[in-house]
Amino acid sequence: MNTKMDTREELRPYRNRKLGLEGVLIDVIQPNVQNKQTYGLVFGSVYAPNERIELDHVVIKVNKYAYEASNVKLFKRYRFTAFVESYWKVKKIEGIEALTECYMLIRPHVIEVMENSNLQQPTQFVKSRVESFMKYKTSCIHHTEAELFEMISHLKNNGDVEEFIGTYARRYQHKKVTQHDIINTIYRVNYKRHRSVC
Numbered sequence: 001m002n003t004k005m006d007t008r009e010e011l012r013p014y015r016n017r018k019l020g021l022e023g024v025l026i027d028v029i030q031p032n033v034q035n036k037q038t039y040g041l042v043f044g045s046v047y048a049p050n051e052r053i054e055l056d057h058v059v060i061k062v063n064k065y066a067y068e069a070s071n072v073k074l075f076k077r078y079r080f081t082a083f084v085e086s087y088w089k090v091k092k093i094e095g096i097e098a099l100t101e102c103y104m105l106i107r108p109h110v111i112e113v114m115e116n117s118n119l120q121q122p123t124q125f126v127k128s129r130v131e132s133f134m135k136y137k138t139s140c141i142h143h144t145e146a147e148l149f150e151m152i153s154h155l156k157n158n159g160d161v162e163e164f165i166g167t168y169a170r171r172y173q174h175k176k177v178t179q180h181d182i183i184n185t186i187y188r189v190n191y192k193r194h195r196s197v198c
Contacts, residue, residue: 011103024159039067045123075163077114
């Protein structure tokens, strides 16, 4: 049984410290009730060059003002700094619930767009996405894993690879809509409760 947990354990030695990082902005989670009306900047192919730490992806919460000031664009590679913080989360390990220390990045400060990276492609992020949709291969996918990696080897390492993989996955992968997806969609809609007048 696979008990690997997404705790970002690699960040443990750097708790309460600021790291220099780079990553491709792959999504922006809009404010909703569940995330306490904050934006979530989702970076893929994350790398801390000085520490030589690579992470598949991270979600960094920011408030509305920080998000608007950052002026970030999807599928651009950014160099930024962020602080490492820990939090506790209940996770299941072989069916048993356990309180687990996890690590996250907070207070990002975007410095600049990067045109290239020393982090070689395919990154952990790209490999895991390719493996994921190849595992549930449909007749629509006409490429092998090796062919896809060959295709991305000709792309610039500035966010183009992550954009290509994201587009490819959406085009060919059948999406199952779960109850969790439906609840998230409902919570994403901002609405005000009507006050009842007595």
